[in-house]
């Protein structure tokens with residue numbers, strides 16, 4: 018196990034590099050500076066040049082080859098648990114530099130609250146994937162998917178789905194709005210999946226990403242080649258990609274369309290995931306009145322989404338869909354809250370909303386507002402003017418929050434994405450109309466619904482779900498703990514259909530499996546045991562005369578088996594168990610009622626009696642390497658045990674998982690209980706903890 022210091026590297030050295038006159042890319046194990054003067058990147062607040070960015074002269078072939086030949090093999094030789102451990106170390110390490118990242122983010126126009134979404138959100142995502150990787154993936158390099166599929170009557174031909182890591186490269190092209198989270202939320206699942214990442218941040222804010230990557234590289238936590246960085250144009254990067262590679266893109270629909278048509282995607286099987294524009298909506302339930310807490314929650318949610326990151330969030334609320342009779346009240350309440358939003362220099366503590374990322378972005382948003390005005394009227398804010406605290410309103414990319422109200426039949430609010438602090442109020446009569454309006458966005462990342470009526474929640478959620486990747490139902494019961502409309506969470510899927518790009522990210526282990534190849538393996542049970550490393554039903558059982566409970570983890574082999582003696586289950590046994598436990602269900606105690614039962618036709622043994630008797634048959638009682646039984650999985654009772662039936666058990670080691678941080682590991686056993694006719698009575702997995710060496714329990 019590699020140990021890595023989480024001591025901060027000298028801030029001085031790194032911070033002078035992070036605000037260097039030209040950003041550098043990290044390519045094939047060294048920092049690379051573009052060979053021309055690059056494009057200037059301006060401070061969103063002051064308009065001054067922060068740095069320059071260029072990838073001119075970058076050797077894209079060497080970049081991809083390094084990922085493929087050095088990074089990929091280094092990651093793939095680690096198990097999921099080892100990769101997860103490194104992600105956790107990385108999260109802890111980066112946590113030590115948060116203030117540096119916040120300070121740098123100020124120049125992108127982000128307030129401290131905005132930066133927390135980006136920086137803390139990114140680090141939190143690393144923690145979350147580290148934890149998911151440890152708890153939900155095996156300490157292995159492959160993942161089994163689903164149950165064994167019997168493919169022939171004799172049990173000699175079976176099928177099993179298996180996920181393996183691709184020997185490819187994960188290219189991650191990110192938008193400017195989340196320079197930290199955008200990188201880490203893609204990097205974490207790709208790393209867990211065994212892929213090296215090539216990160217290409219949005220140029221406008223790439224200096225924040227570069228600073229984080231410098232910290233990561235300097236820490237030495239991730240294996241060399243598993244993370245490389247391209248600052249500046251993506252150049253010929255995609256030309257280098259092939260069928261084992263993937264591109265995950267976040268940004269505009271325009272760029273997404275260019276990427277979709279790239280020959281690497283069209284002809285060479287490169288997988289492309291897209292997360293693009295999204296006209297997310299928030300719906301106020303028809304059950305809500307202005308006095309209800311849901312009304313305030315709704316208004317607060319809209320204002321938060323309009324103003325956090327100055328509305329530059331792919332998940333921000335663009336369409337505010339409300340019952341017609343409440344439209345005036347909603348506009349009034351949103352306006353009153355917007356009045357309290359101070360715009361200006363994000364470093365100023367009074368400021369609630371900073372600048373847009375660039376003057377160019379402000380121009381784009383102003384154009385979008387003009388387009389919206391074709392069918393909507395501004396009811397709050399002035400796109401041409403805003404009072405600014407602590408900065409120059411023209412040199413910085415400041416914009417007032419702008420609320421519009423759509424005229425009947427408006428089309429533009431469903432088509433135009435103002436990527437800034439802008440939302441449009443639309444009205445509906447019936448729940449069906451609300452769902453139809455939401456669907457006119459052509460597919461979105463997220464929608465929220467404020468309602469306290471379960472029927473409204475059911476109708477709206479089922480209507481909206483096909484059009485969205487995530488739905489938030491907000492009411493008085495979940496408000497205090499709600500993470501809000503705009504926050505993608507590592508454990509829930511992020512991505513939406515249609516216009517939103519059709520991609521899917523995050524969602525816990527789903528995001529890891531997305532990066533892997535699922536293959537259906539067909540063969541004999543013995544072959545599947547060999548391929549998967551997990552004992553497969555029907556494959557050879559190993560009987561060497563030593564009870565497997567006498568073997569330590571080091572001595573146990575997959576397939577080790579104990580075939581037990583038999584035991585006849587008497588009426589006395591059943592009566593005793595019924596009285597002793599209090600489970601006097603009629604099938605075990607009332608012969609007449611039991612005879613009428615269509616499944617039993619007479620007295621039968623309790624299922625739990627069978628499982629208990631089975632344990633009595635297979636357990637080796639003396640102290641030994643087996644430390645504890647921590648559960649059973651997949652317990653099924655298949656044939657009832659009648660009075661005087663005789664049972665026996667076959668217990669086989671199915672899977673051995675050493676725990677990296679303990680001197681014991683988990684052993685999963687296949688338990689099969691049969692009767693005197695060899696019919697299956699019960700099947701289940703027994704889960705035990707077993708000492709790694711016999712030594713531990715000798716004393």
Ligand code: NDP
Pocket residue numbers: 190191192193194217218219220221249250251267268269270271272273275292293294295330331332381434436
């Ligand atoms: P872009 O689509 O222009 O850029 C996104 C990323 O793609 C950037 O890293 C960009 O690099 C890169 N890129 C641009 N062209 C290419 C290309 N031909 N090949 C490979 N990579 C390319 O979006 P922006 O971030 O500039 O934002 C523009 C608009 O996109 C916003 O105004 C907004 O409407 C929308 N947007 C939507 C988001 C969402 O998640 N829904 C998020 C962010 C933006 P570079 O920066 O160097 O050009």
